Amino acid sequence: MARMALAGVGHWHAGMHLEAARSAGAEVVAAWDPEPDVAAGFAAAHGVPHHLSVAAVIAAKPDLTVVMGRPDQVPALALACIEAGLPIVLEKPAVVSTAALEPLVEAALGLFVAVPLPNRCGPIWAEIEALKAAGRLGPVSHAQFRIVNGPPERYRLDGVPWVLDPAIGGGGALRNLGIHGIDAALALAGGADLTIVSAAVDRRLYGEAVEEYAIVTLRAPDGMIATVEAGYTYASMAPGGDFEWRVSARNATLIDRGDACRVATLDDGQVRDLAPIPPADRYKAFMADTLDRLARGTAPSVGIGDYLQAMRLIDRAYQEVA
Template sequence: MYVGLVGCGLVGNKRARGLGSNHRLAAVADKDLTRAESLASQHSGCDYFADWQAVVGHPACEVIIVATTNDTLAEVATAAIDRNRPVLIEKPAARNSKEIEPLIEIAERNGVPVKVGFNHRFHPALIQARQIWDTGELGDLMYIRGRYGHGGRLGYEKEWRADPRIAGGGELLDQGVHLIDLSRWFAGEFADVDGYVNTYFWRMPVEDNAFMLLKTIAQQVAWLHVSCTEWKNLFSFEIFGRNGKLQIDGLGGSYGTERLTYYQMSPEMGPPATVISEYPESDDSWEMEFAYFIDCIQHGCEPQGNLKDAKAALRIVEALYEKHTSGKSVRL
């Protein structure tokens, strides 16, 4: 398929590299024309523009990827859906749930498939964890514990992610939505939201840490922490069942080797049987996610990790911000 890409920053470049060999980048746009030109130069015959509307309306583009800053995600995606172009929109898909509601409406009305960039679902350790989970071997879910963080970089407080008008929020909205999405993937819907957000280190008007306590109706819990004061990059996600535990550590690169550890309890209790799987390969979750989306388009299937999943994650984010203001936990 011929692909149009809006947003040629770090994530946009990752998305371009993740197209695979069967698809071609036909047009790109970025408000910084030099970034658009740089990316286009790596793809033969690729047009480049400063105006995103030129990509959305480009006659060759069959699929649109939206990888802009958060403040324009919904606007660009809406225009693409209105032209009946399938869209892969980067998470969180909007700054808040109100911005995403028109997207859901127009996508359903036009019958256009839309995938949100929850690429963590496509990391091999998480894929294998989900396969084990689906067997029922772990028994009933008790709780989930997740940590995700990085240490920022010089000038981080001056970047767009530190501007609430552009980003919509801080670390909770950035890495937090990944942990929320993964928790919903295993636990289902959460009914109660509690926790705390604060800015400990970076001099910026958004939070640099968020602590979440999410509960289902059945009192299953996800205890999550996201941080941009995690001085050594960290990813850890643990799923506790009555019969065992799945623990995912690392995402490759600066987050360390990706690893799944499966702890299987015995009837006699004591030390569990332990199986460790490591994935030292480079991160191909971006390519796997795009291939999955194309398969959904071709077979007329609604993708997992869609706009409704993004809205549910955003509602949890908003509930935690509300709790921060009111001091009271929120029931969804």
């Protein structure tokens, strides 16, 4: 059984990581936060050991440590774990700027650092790889990645108002949510650099310092066009929001709406439903995949280098609308 630690449990994803760890059969052996009362409350609520310092977490020698928290505090925590040689999951946003991420990338060379972009565990990705392997996908023409959640007030209700402060969070909906779509576009392009065709942001509805909606159009060297939409403009606080991933290739169209997933293939005239993985369960899929890769000694599905590439592309998008 893998032994895991959760460092920075004041993050709004801490409960999801705990649930995902237990779903994957891991034991959480340490919980810590820079706010002792937050850590103690989380530990008591979930029945996990409470540690008083980062040093104590490191001394527990967990097999995997989830590092999360305020982006202006996470780099020091991540670096301490990296220097101790601990495999980590680096929750985003992990830094206030791309420049602050670069030293962590250098320090982590040769170490296992996974970044939770769990939509990469959605069902269309395995299907894309299977179609590629069978020679049945064809060139990708275009893709659309949309993730629009509820109003920004949700972050204040979650006790993480810093998400709405660009000096801490590093941006708004594009940086926080759009990174999922940016990473997806980069993955489709095989990691090739993407050109920004256009970018636009809006912040009219709620008067926040960060953008509440962003749309970016990208082009790959092979001509593929990808559109990324991210927002805090869905008119509900309920989980789920407006989510849709679409990939259109010469021989296949794949559509993932979270609670439903479908693939159409031209050569055999078939339209098939794939078993969906609801967005709320994708952290479980991510954790199971991450622990499996760690046990096998292989690289994470999304590593810190992938995170850096996505952050740099988002920087360029922001420059387009400056």
